[in-house]
Amino acid sequence: xxxxxxxxxxxxxxxxxxxxxxxxxxxxxxxxxxxxxxxxxxxxxxxxxxxxxxxxxxxxxxxxxxxxxxxxxxxxxxxxxxxxxxxxxxxxxxxxxxxxxxxxxxxxxxxxxxxxxx
Amino acid sequence: xxxxxxxxxxxxxxxxxxxxxxxxxxxxxxxxxxxxxxxxxxxxxxxxxxxxxxxxxxxxxxxxxxxxxxxxxxxxxxxxxxxxxxxxxxxxxxxxxxxxxxxxxxxxx
Numbered sequence: 001x002x003x004x005x006x007x008x009x010x011x012x013x014x015x016x017x018x019x020x021x022x023x024x025x026x027x028x029x030x031x032x033x034x035x036x037x038x039x040x041x042x043x044x045x046x047x048x049x050x051x052x053x054x055x056x057x058x059x060x061x062x063x064x065x066x067x068x069x070x071x072x073x074x075x076x077x078x079x080x081x082x083x084x085x086x087x088x089x090x091x092x093x094x095x096x097x098x099x100x101x102x103x104x105x106x107x108x109x110x111x112x113x114x115x116x117x118x
Numbered sequence: 119x120x121x122x123x124x125x126x127x128x129x130x131x132x133x134x135x136x137x138x139x140x141x142x143x144x145x146x147x148x149x150x151x152x153x154x155x156x157x158x159x160x161x162x163x164x165x166x167x168x169x170x171x172x173x174x175x176x177x178x179x180x181x182x183x184x185x186x187x188x189x190x191x192x193x194x195x196x197x198x199x200x201x202x203x204x205x206x207x208x209x210x211x212x213x214x215x216x217x218x219x220x221x222x223x224x225x226x227x
Contacts, residue, residue, distance in 0.1 A: 044218060045208055047217065
């Protein structure tokens with residue numbers, strides 16, 4: 001059974017940094033691209049970052065480019081999202097999602113809440 | 119950027135057919151595939167994949183769900199709707215980067 005478990009939830013002040021993790025199991029993690037997708041309260045889904053299976057390519061939404069960094073450790077079956085210069089508009093539920101090469105997300109984690117507020 | 123447009127809400131009677139539309143501002147077809155996918159998100163839960171590549175049913179999804187379309191016009195159909203189908207439905211394209219529609223909230227009457 002595929003499982004994706006995010007961690008790192010919390011409340012931080014504007015301008016600060018935070019790192020999220022997502023531990024994967026039930027599939028060969030090193031064979032698949034992975035993504036972070038977020039959802040602001042009462043809003044829709046926003047894709048924010050993709051990393052290829054071997055970290056050879058990374059893509060970001062314009063809203064987070066230059067502030068967020070996606071990375072992975074295939075030896076630990078873990079995906080990361082390092083978030084810097086956080087803003088109130090980054091407040092959202094953050095989901096990690098397994099990527100299929102046709103560009104869809106076939107499994108999602110349960111999400112972690114990030115709140116940016118003073 | 120490819121923009122996906124969905125109607126905000128839809129109300130359908132129990133046992134009837136629900137048709138949810140998604141229109142894009144650019145063609146999402148490429149080499150015989152339509153790079154359009156559909157998700158269901160129930161309140162308080164993570165999204166779940168329903169349909170991939172416009173018309174392919176994801177694993178474990180009942181045949182009441184179906185998808186069709188090509189180019190810039192796509193639909194997700196639920197027939198017949200059940201009470202448990204109350205959710206927000208999102209389309210997503212992967213032809214050019216990755217973007218979601220704004221979601222359609224389905225109410226079952």
